[in-house]
Amino acid sequence: MAEVTDAMRTVIMTVDDDPAVSRAVARDLRRRYGSDHRVVRAESGASALEALRELKLRGTPVAVILADYRMPQMNGIEFLEEALDLYPAARRVLLTAYADTNAAIDAINVVDLDHYLLKPWEPPEEKLYPVVDDLLESWRDTGGRAVDTTKVVGHRWSARSSQIREFLARNQVPYRWYSSEEPEGVRLLAAAGLDARRLPLVVPPDGTVLVEPEERDLAVHVGLSTTPAADFYDLVIVGGGPAGLGAAVYGASEGLRTVLVEREATGGQAGQSSRIENYLGFPDGVSGAQLTDRARRQAMKFGAELLTACKVTGLEVNGAARTLRFADGSSVSAQAVILATGVSYRQLDVPGVAEMTGRGVYYGSALTAAAACQGQEVFVVGGANSAGQAAMFLSRRAKKVTLLVRAPELAASMSFYLLQRVVDAPTISVRTDTVVEAAHGREHLEGLTLRNRVTGQSEDVDAQWMYVFIGAEPLTDWLDGTVLRDPRGFVLTGPDLTADARPPGGWPLDRPPYHLETSVPGVFAAGDVRAESAKRVASAVGEGAMAVMLAHRYLEQS
Secondary structure, X not given: OOOOOOOOOOEEEEEOOOHHHXXXXXXXXXXXXXXXXXXXXXXXXXXXXXXXXXHHHHOOOEEEEEEEOOOOOOOHHHHHHHHHHHOOOOEEEEEEOHHHHHHHHHHHHXXXXXXXXXOOOOOHHHHOHHHHHHHHHHHHHOOOOOOOOEEEEEOOOOHHHHHHHHHHHHOOOOEEEEXXXXXXXXXXXXHOOOOXXXXXXXXXXXXXXXXXXXXXXXXXXOOOOOOOOOOEEEEEEEOOOHHHHHHHHHHHHOOOOEEEEOOOOOOXXXXXXXXXXXXXXXXXXXXXXXXXXXXXXXXXXXOOEEEOOOOEEEEEEEOOEEEEEEOOOOEEEEEEEEEOOOOEEOOOOOOOHHHHEOOOEEEOOOHHHHHHHOOOEEEEXXXXXXXXXXXXXHHOOOOEEEEEOOOOOOOOOOOHHHHXXXXXXXXXXXXXXXXXXXXXXXXXXXXXXXXXXXXOOEEEEEOOOEEEOOOEEOOOHHHOOOOOEOOOOOEOOHHHHOOOOOOOOOOOOOOOOOOOEOOOXXXXXXXXXXXXOOOOHHHHHHHHHHHHHHHHHHHHHO
């Protein structure tokens, strides 16, 4: 039976069937929150529900519930689903092992999960307390009311439905998914006066009916910021990947009026990574989503403004001001600009792939679609780290993962630690010297034609799932005529602009460009979009910080 005492204080509940773990969680929670909250500990889902019923009868508020996933008789998701009926406003956290992250992702839709924590959570100052602090603040801000979630009705093989789910998930917007074929999905469509011919249907918390919405319109209705609060800033950062978020943290923390403008969702390609294991300070690894969430919260804590679903279409130099033009015709200006737009996945240009994109063919990890791969064969195209990480992630659920590699071996393109894991994984097979010639299917992907580059032989294989990681390219056409780029579109900076020891043509200052400065004074580039960059998360974050330092130097001399 759980401990139930001191009925006046708000409760934080922790549930874990391992007594040692249960005591450790409760100990860490009491150390931080014990003076203001009651920490109630239970060692099974059944005893926790009994305690919640007793608390409910006494009128005691429950703010946060942390439940372990792997519990006998009733696992953490099943417990939280029943606890939801008793305390719908309580914020819900699932404690999981590294191998159970798929279950945590599923729980987002099953029980409106607010967060999941990987065990061990030590040090709690880094991994536990920031999460609980945010959840308690959210609970207080809503007056203990349940957080309304966005409802999405779509079809499993609807490309637009897949895109909307990815947009919401990557922007950390709580949503509940309903198939258009299940009863609740049919009821929602009928209530909106629609049928399944136009999907997805999105109903945000404000009750607006959105049919096949554009990202910007959807962002407005789910509470994301899409327009700048001011017309002029000290610093505008374009792109919300590791470089852009790093720049936002350092720019805002050093007193610059900073706004970050992102086209889709913060995190960039790194934010879509299922696991980053070679980033400094995370010996157990960290998911791209977790790293992105922490960085975003950190930037906002220092006062940075973050805008989402804002497509930048042009850069203008207007005297001392640098003006960015948006697709909707609006603009924002600043004294300095940091280009951190990263890169986008290169498209696989073979017959049938474009038609099947979002309907069995995906670029990036597409975590919202990965849950449907249970017990099926999955193909991953590519031989670099991103492909290897995706293969490892998918192998925990799929029956078999086949890694299709164009090169004769993996060693030249994949980090050694990851290569060893891929080779040792029993459910992953590697086919080298292999390319995809075509994708086949009607409503969704049904098969692939593969060709061996050495023998020239082709074969048809059954396939419903293919994830593509074949390199990346910058989306920098909007800089044409303003900022110098290399033949592949990457932005030239610093020494690359002065290879002959002379400033680039049209350079107006009597000093050469700073190390990360572009051909336009006061405009800097950081991360993957920069020519000859290292294309690693750590280096991108470092370049973001360095770009802010150089922007300070530029502003001081202007």
